[in-house]
Amino acid sequence: MTEAHPSWLISECIAGNEAAIEMLVRQYETDVFRLALSIVGDQAEANEITQETFITVLRSLPSYQEKQSFKAWLYTIALNHSRSYLRKQKILERLRTTLTTIFQIETQKQVSPEEAVIQNDKEAQIWNSLNQLDERHRIVVVLRYFHELSVAEISEILSINEGTIHSRLHNAREKLRNGLKHLHGE
Amino acid sequence: MQITHDEARKLIQFNADEALNLQKKTALYAHLEDCIECRVYAEDIKEVESRLLPVMKRQWNLQPVPLSMDALTSKRDSKIQTSILLATRTAMIGVVFVAFIFSAWQFTLSNRQTSGQSPVGVLPVPTPSKQSTSTKIMQQTTCEEILYIVQENDTLESIAHQFSISKEEIITINNMKTETVIRAMELIIPKCNSTPTGTAESPATLTTTYTPSINLTTFTPDG
Numbered sequence: 001m002t003e004a005h006p007s008w009l010i011s012e013c014i015a016g017n018e019a020a021i022e023m024l025v026r027q028y029e030t031d032v033f034r035l036a037l038s039i040v041g042d043q044a045e046a047n048e049i050t051q052e053t054f055i056t057v058l059r060s061l062p063s064y065q066e067k068q069s070f071k072a073w074l075y076t077i078a079l080n081h082s083r084s085y086l087r088k089q090k091i092l093e094r095l096r097t098t099l100t101t102i103f104q105i106e107t108q109k110q111v112s113p114e115e116a117v118i119q120n121d122k123e124a125q126i127w128n129s130l131n132q133l134d135e136r137h138r139i140v141v142v143l144r145y146f147h148e149l150s151v152a153e154i155s156e157i158l159s160i161n162e163g164t165i166h167s168r169l170h171n172a173r174e175k176l177r178n179g180l181k182h183l184h185g186e
Numbered sequence: 187m188q189i190t191h192d193e194a195r196k197l198i199q200f201n202a203d204e205a206l207n208l209q210k211k212t213a214l215y216a217h218l219e220d221c222i223e224c225r226v227y228a229e230d231i232k233e234v235e236s237r238l239l240p241v242m243k244r245q246w247n248l249q250p251v252p253l254s255m256d257a258l259t260s261k262r263d264s265k266i267q268t269s270i271l272l273a274t275r276t277a278m279i280g281v282v283f284v285a286f287i288f289s290a291w292q293f294t295l296s297n298r299q300t301s302g303q304s305p306v307g308v309l310p311v312p313t314p315s316k317q318s319t320s321t322k323i324m325q326q327t328t329c330e331e332i333l334y335i336v337q338e339n340d341t342l343e344s345i346a347h348q349f350s351i352s353k354e355e356i357i358t359i360n361n362m363k364t365e366t367v368i369r370a371m372e373l374i375i376p377k378c379n380s381t382p383t384g385t386a387e388s389p390a391t392l393t394t395t396y397t398p399s400i401n402l403t404t405f406t407p408d409g
Contacts, residue, residue: 022255033250038242047251051261054253058262123241126234130241144203145235146242151203162205170199176234 007066014061025054028071031147032078038142039082040089049085053078072156075147079139079157086135121183129179137172140165189217194224202231331359336371349375 012020032053037046056077064073130138143154151169155162189197197214200206206214218225334345342365346353353365359374367373 018255018259021259025253025255025258029250029253034246034248037248038246043248050250051253051258054258055261058258122237126237127241127245130238141238142242145238146246151205166200166203166205169203170196173199173202173231173234176238177230180230180234180237 010061010064010070013058021058028074029054031071032074035075035078035147036082038146039079039139040085045085049078049081052081056081069153069156072153075143075157076159083135122180125179125183126176129176133172133175137168137175140168141172141176144169189213191221191224194218194221195227198224198228198231201228202235330377332375332377334373334375336367336369336373338369340367340369342367345373345375349377351376 009020009024013024029050033046033050036049036053037043040046040049053074057074060077064070130141133141139158140154143149143157144151149157151162151165154160154165158165194214194217197206197210197217201211201214218228332349334349336345342353342356345367346356355376356362356373357365359376
């Protein structure tokens with residue numbers, strides 16, 4: 001979030017300059033896509049969320065406040081879309097389990113996203129531990145380590161105070177560490 | 187500055203978040219120099235951090251499908267269209283609702299009518315029954331008994347033929363024991379208009395014709 005955004009680009013986008021809009025989209029689409037992918041874990045869904053995010057961004061650009069970091073604002077929108085997808089998934093999952101228990105039928109489980117080959121045991125362990133974290137802890141870890149954001153930036157994106165971010169990171173790291181220790185112990 | 191193990195662990199965590207000032211950093215490093223346990227902990231945290239990034243990158247450092255600018259702008263502009271769509275949907279739901287209420291109202295209305303009285307203008311059942319009763323009445327009114335006085339040369343067959351009925355009917359209705367008829371004998375003839383063959387006269391004229399006092403006065407003196 002250190003990169004400065006030219007405010008003229010945003011005003012051009014608001015004015016409806018197609019070239020400026022394309023420039024803005026091309027500049028940030030990979031970041032938004034990777035953010036969505038790291039939260040939802042599914043490429044097709046991440047592409048969908050990226051598109052939805054930019055539609056929202058283009059619509060709400062006039063209401064964007066300059067005092068806020070543009071990237072933080074963009075990430076907030078992308079995160080909101082990703083989380084609403086996760087909520088839908090949760091509801092579907094609950095429905096699926098309910099159906100399964102009521103009718104004793106095997107409903108089709110969603111195919112898990114293709115995972116890149118895990119290099120070794122330790123990587124596999126840390127990957128599993130990461131996925132076992134609850135959503136709140138997982139998001140801060142992803143933002144901190146994958147998107148390499150500072151605690152202050154995460155706090156701005158999530159609208160949560162820095163102390164809470166610190167404690168969530170602390171707890172998450174403890175759990176990840178315990179996962180690795182468990183591997184060492186065996 | 188002396189710190190405890192717990193404090194050291196906290197500082198290690200804060201250090202991972204790059205949230206330590208110089209003074210605290212110095213205190214932490216001084217503690218780590220002496221404490222193997224905390225040093226191991228710090229190394230563990232470092233390992234977690236160093237392992238996280240490559241595994242995440244391997245999983246997520248993918249390139250997105252480049253967004254189609256046309257789709258983006260058209261969808262952005264479809265905001266107005268969505269509001270129109272919403273209005274249309276609301277209107278349609280309204281129409282369906284009103285239609286439903288109306289039909290429900292009609293249904294209850296017709297129910298009340300059928301339970302109370304038969305609907306006006308439609309006579310599904312009564313029509314055939316009325317027809318049948320009317321024909322019955324006609325038969326009843328036209329069927330009458332004629333008093334016939336037997337004339338000279340009359341036989342049961344000829345009388346039966348004259349009134350187009352069977353002689354058995356005459357026998358039954360008059361409770362006759364034999365088939366012979368004699369002159370001036372009174373016979374009851376069942377006469378229905380539905381079978382008016384042979385005679386063209388109406389039953390009224392028949393009675394007057396066949397019960398003339400002349401015949402009686404002419405022949406009774408002989409008998």
